[in-house]
Amino acid sequence: MKLLKPALLAAVLALPLAVPAAQADTPAELLVVAQNIDDIVAIDPAQAYEFTSGELVTNTYDRLVQYDAEDTTVLAPGLATDWAIDAEAKTITFTMRDGVTFHSGNPVRADDVAFSFARVVQLNLTPAFILTQLGWTPENVDEMVTADGNTVTVRYDGDFSPAFVMNVLASRPASIVDELTVMANEVDGDMGNAWLNANTAGTGPFTLTAFRPAELIRMEANPAYFNGAPAIEGVIIRHVAESATQQLLLESGDVDIARNLTPDQVASLEGEGLRVETFPQAAVHFLSFNQAVESLTPPAVWEAARYLVDYEGMTNSIIAGQMEVHQAFWPEGFPGALTDTPYSYDPERAAQILADAGVDLPITVSLDVINAAPFTDMAQSIQASFAEAGINFEILPGTGSQVITRYRERSHEAMLLYWGPDFMDPHSNAKAFAYNSDNSQDAYAATTTWRNSWAVPGEMNEMTTAALTEPDPAAREEMYLELQRRVQESSPIVIMFQASYQVAMDDAVSGYVNGATSDFVFYRLVEKS
Template identity: 80%
Template sequence: MKHLKSTLLASVLALPLAAPAALAETPEGVLVVAQNIDDIVALDPAQAYEFTSGELVTNLYDRLVQYDAEDTTVLAPGLATDWQADDAAKTITFTLRDGATFASGNPVTTEDVLYSFGRVIKLNLTPAFILAQLGWTPENVDQMVTAEGNTVKVTYDGDFSSAFVLNVLASRPASIVDSALVQEHEVDGDMGNAWLNENSAGSGPFTLDRYAPAQMVRMGANENYFNGAPEVDSVIIRHVAEAATQQLLLEQGDVDMARNLTPDQIASIDSEEIKVETFPQAAVHFLSFNQKTESLTPPAVWEAARYLVDYEGMTNSIIKGQMDVHQAFWPKGFPGSYDETPFTYDPEKAKAILDEAGVETPITVSMDVINAAPFTDMAQSLQASFADAGINFEILPGTGSQVITKYRERSHEAMLLYWGPDFMDPHSNAKAFAYNSDNSDGSYAATTTWRNAWAVPEALNKKTMAALSEADPEARLDMYRELQKSVQDSSPIVIMFQAAYQVAMDDDVTGYVNGATSDFVYYRLVDKD
């Protein structure tokens, strides 16, 4: 943008957030981002579980293996240059990268890896369950993860493949911390947790220079980063809660990027100096039918429903820019996704399916929905389009907690909701959409299948577990594609859309990467021409 240039970084931070400011330009070499960051609870990778926290951890830390900015679909070497998997022995041996250092200057050693993994399990904070899937406990983790020379041997206990284990080890809690630095700041046996929630001890492309809760985050470039120093000297993320204020700051040149603009604001931008980039996100949105409701149990109802969603109508209007048509449970852009979209809005075909199966209409069914845009608008669209085939929805709006509580209790009839993976492995969603080995009321499972009381056919259960344990990586992904096609063909869960995320930025900003999850937000390739 061609504005009067301010050379004082302090002026950027001091600008008022609610009133127009003098035209300015952000400092050279500094990326200034306007974003709502009040969700941050923790920055310690052993505790961080919020969206913004995930973004920061990714930019401050490395893992042994990781999905990197240059291609977020490829599992790449991180602090390990190579690895050897032995599925029979249930081990993976990693060779550490020579010369890698933490931002402190301390070398990255095998001791740091052992400490980091053990620390997550022993602290047992929110994300610890991801690593605990490998059969690790506070009592055995020191035997399950061992080192010799510059190699680390990871042993796991479970009937799953090494490909699954690698994806677990590429997740947020598997970040490697500088053990010497962290132990210097341990207080009362907290393994440095309090200190790491305000500081960083990683080897990533950035260091945490300053964190002021609900105010700002400043990250400085790690010039010694093994994958090359970032293009910018620093990234400043300003907490700006109001989307309107974010837009104002961007249009005035006081920030380089606005992360939380609404679709209406995006549409209102009228400047050749601002561009908008759209990034597919991991959340898939679906309509589901509780199989405790007798009228919703015929498979013909499930099939007809797939032709009663006005996919294009919604994506061209009420959810334009927010969602894209996607009809399979694993998100597009992730390895193993199934991207075919065979269903279109066709009420005549839906009626024919119901008639041929002898399903009596009209059917009246309540549909729970979160009482917020765009969900209520989507519910009204579904109400109108399903009525064309004699399926009449009674919309029950509620708070997010009310809706999810009913879902967990299996007390709903129909549900309009969304689902996102906990980490980058297709089993994370396959277990949710294609597996339910015990459908009894007392066997709670955090899956869409159990919550909709769908007793998944045993053949599909077996295929899900077979994919989990398949040793050949490509064959495994093919198995997940087949699982998605099966669920797409016949299931009481109608997957409709995949979330999309729009970011407005100065036209001079290039190289920003916003992958499908918060763990895939990267600033190290960003440049300001």
């Protein structure tokens, strides 16, 4: 493996955090990133659960199947080249890719896969639930995941679509680790956990060569990567907590990418040869009406509301660069997302809808909102635009915990909030926005439907359940598209926006990929001209 030149590496690590008098340039062979990385608690794939640790795991490990840099919407072969699904028997048999080695030089074996999955279940750290939902336990995991030669057979217990199971196996804790290296570094039965929180033992396009918490991440290119060696020799991620300092370092040429600039700083970027790219993120923002409030139950109120949000006005001003118009519950950038945006600001049409339905006006309703930008600004925009049709909001600002507590108690009237998927499968959000089989007060469910007291129509509940178990991927995707259309057209939840993430970079940088979650941040295709 090619090593970074010592003098070059020393020069990079010595780059100052203050702006020098003269323009600097980062080394051509390296990508230098300014980013706040102090969220990292763990980097062991069996424990990593933070945003930045997710990025690190994605760039240093592989999974049997995975969403990759070339197209983050396609579930592609990873360490497995092909697989056979038996939905009736609830098994998937994977054929391992030949000739792949870990960064240590050890060959990748089917036994490493079985070990990696069992290790997550047995350690039972934060992200273990993603794998254990397949019915795996410390007692049965050795029977549920078995290796035989160059094949791995995965068994699951539950009424799941195989597509759902495949998405589980593409998740972060399903990353494959080098059993021989990990167990050689085991201490007191920790299965190498302490060692893997300072090192990596994967097969990914980069290998970790330095990790200093809240200071530095250094990754070196893996020239033997099975999908092709990265174009750059390495990546340096420098911890820079202050966004203003990130801006100065980018403008001075000391870094190639600044990851945490505010919208105001993005707007004030100075210097030729800089650009900003915007990437949709997974969180969707919505306005919802509690169906325990009688004046908010007419479907005409829901329909009119969709024409009373000034979508373009907000995205062009108060949330510019932070959100983009998105009107379906599954975020753009994931397979199965509905990207149609049929609603626009039209107060005359809204007023006519209310009049035709004979809705008694005016309606006065309290609106809970987190007392922070941009939420309070969004609430004021909604207050002004809805008033034009006779719906008057009284804004109730509160801390995040206060607002969410009221939401969970169903004690709100209207709510301005956001929702992110727990897991990268459409069912994660479908169960939140399109399913509620028991609307009783004592049947608490962590969903937007239950929290808004919306008794979802039985047909929609049945479709949500059927989509979870549908074995045909194309048919399953169409079911989720239809569920999104139904919620979009008629529900007390008005989905308005999807969060966006702005990344500022030097024009010399190309190929940077920042998908909708931290697990979809890739440096493998980056080039510097």
